[in-house]
Amino acid sequence: MPATKPRIATTSLAGCFGCHMSLLDIDERILQLAELVDFDKSPIDDYKQFTQHCAVGLIEGGCCNEENVAVLRDFRTHCDVLVSIGDCATMGGIPALRNMVTIEECMQEAYVSGPSVYNPSGKVPDNPEVPLLLDKVYPAHEVVKIDYHLPGCPPPADTLFAALVALLSDEPIKLPYQLIKYD
């Protein structure tokens, strides 16, 4: 494989992986994509760290905890172009529903007083494995500079594919109405 192929990285932050599933929905076109790019850090190839600088980073989900922030900043540092994909990344999405209550209330309900919670200690877990939550859920562009946004929950496979191909071949993107219509 020629070493000049652009590299792309992807991550799922405060998302449900639905956007990544949608990316996989491009089906056999994944072969076409593989012609165009090499994957770097991504759940698709399970690279946990960046190995090289990348042309494009795809961001699913916004930031709900400090680890999301660290990963997103890492992406900003390692990628020329960042694309927020899906409503969680572009607007906070479902996770941002918690922005309507305080984080104290949220953790109290989740770990202590919720009707289905069994927690005799009455304490909020403080295991270092669990990243600290942020005061609210932030869309990706409120944490780092984001170059492009693709809305949708998730954006359909065809939309993702069209956007990626356009971006990688440096051509103007053509998104017919059907691909960005969400009702």
Add this chain to the structure above:
Amino acid sequence: MTKPSEAVARQACQDVNLDPTRLLDVLHIVQKECRCVDDSAIDAIAAEMGIPRVRVDGAVTFYTFFTKEPVGQITIRLSSDIIDRLQGAQEVADALTDELGIDFGQITADGLFSLHWTSCIGMSDQAPAALVGDTMVTHLTAETARLMVRSLREHKHPPKLVQELGDGKNAHPLVHTMVKNNIRQPGSIIFGPINRGEAIRKALGMTPVEVIRAMKTSRLRGRGGAGFPAGLKWEFTRAATGDRKYIICNADEGEPGTFKDRVLLTELPDRIFAGMTIAGYAIGAQEGIVYLRGEYAYLKPYLEEVLAQRRVEGWLGQDIAGKQGYHFDIRIQLGAGAYICGEETSLISSLEGTRGDPKNRPPFPAQHGYLGYPTVVNNCETLCCVTKILENGAATFSEFGTEQSSGTKLLSISGDCTAPGIYEVEFGVSLQKVLEMAGATQVQAVQVGGPSGQLIGPDQFDRVLCFDDLATGGSIMIFDQSRKILDIVHAFMEFFVEESCGYCTPCRVGNVLLKEGLQRVLDGRGEPADLEQFEQVGAMMKACSRCGLGQTSWRPVVTSLQSFRDQYESRVADDPDGFRRSFDLKKAVATAEKITGRKSVHA
């Protein structure tokens, strides 16, 4: 102690003959007697009037002066307008919180006082000012604020705070206020010689169509801000089909920095009422309504008295001035603290006894206005001009001013100058000239036309006041070199966030985006992209907002960005790593650190 709110509410509904369009009056009564309109009052009103509960609840929560939680027996509402703030409202606020031992939004333990911020109360020429009950208290200082609270504790009667009376009719026993007119420069139209009755007599001697033609010849344009030709508006309304028609006088005067209608209502109510009577004749209306902003409630008894006198003299009622078949009368509707109700379709919603939400236009009020009938809404000053046009003739009127903007304009001048107050100037006067008249030196910026107007710097002071250049409903706020432009703009955006009715997303969200972006820039965490976003958001709001508020409320930000770009640019920078400078990880994890008792590994 107090009667149950339910009983008060039922009685109030009976008092207005169960007429749901009088909902505001009912709510005023309940609020006054019970210090709030609670859920049981809301239930009672809905049941008694046979209207949906949500309509009553919606109205209660819409207007600043109605509350579901009790307020103090004496409410102290301090004007939060930028002019008041620059002239010491914060020191007054600190003195009040200290003296009362409560914060803003709270009520004292004995229930005697509650403290509130409120949008501009129309006293920018005598700021800082507060509305105490219905009593205006002007020129406050930290010291007089403390004294005020102490004397209120003793007599519990806000009108007793008035010791020195204002000039002119402010001293009338029914007005009895310390408010001053501050008429610095009377002109020859509005403040010209008064010839009582002459205008109506002349109008009634003409046919309605001739009256409208006179308005068109005078080229009179509306003085409330939008500048729509008055004659044309009357013509459309006359031509529209409807069993009844209405003329409404817009006395809501909510644009911060404007107070000229206050002075007109105090000194020239006869002119306003005569203007309405003539408009009624011209369009074929028998009923006029004055929508008086709640803040000016102190003028209502006096205005009622003037109306009563006019009825006695035959200027209102049946067969006016002996003209067989022309019947016309006027009533006053008191608003309840909502800036948006100055917008004519919101005003109409409010008059109909609902939330003051704007309506879709078209249809315009001229076709489909109050209760669906063809309606003219005119500003107080426009109506004053009407009488003068009839007295002196349309041609004489249009000799003043410019081709597109005939006549004179009342300016409400406030801020950093030696002589704030009312100036009647001819259209076409330069801003520079106006600043000289007001005794303003070292001027850094002027906000022309209120927050929804434009903020301009000295390089544009040679521009002239008229509809084609610097259009203004009359508000001129002057800021000298010592003032911080971005703080001023931020105060305006706070105002719009507060006053947006929230109906449509571009305005509800757009104002917040602008305010938050401005805060980032003020905090030194802005980026050049924020400035670009201001312009994009502004363009979006202009194109997509439902009414005039959102269509213009972006202007303080965008016009100041044009005039004072360096003040913005010196505060923004790009982050070398492409991280957002406004995102503060330390702050974002602080609470979680406290809850879990563990330090962040990334912050």
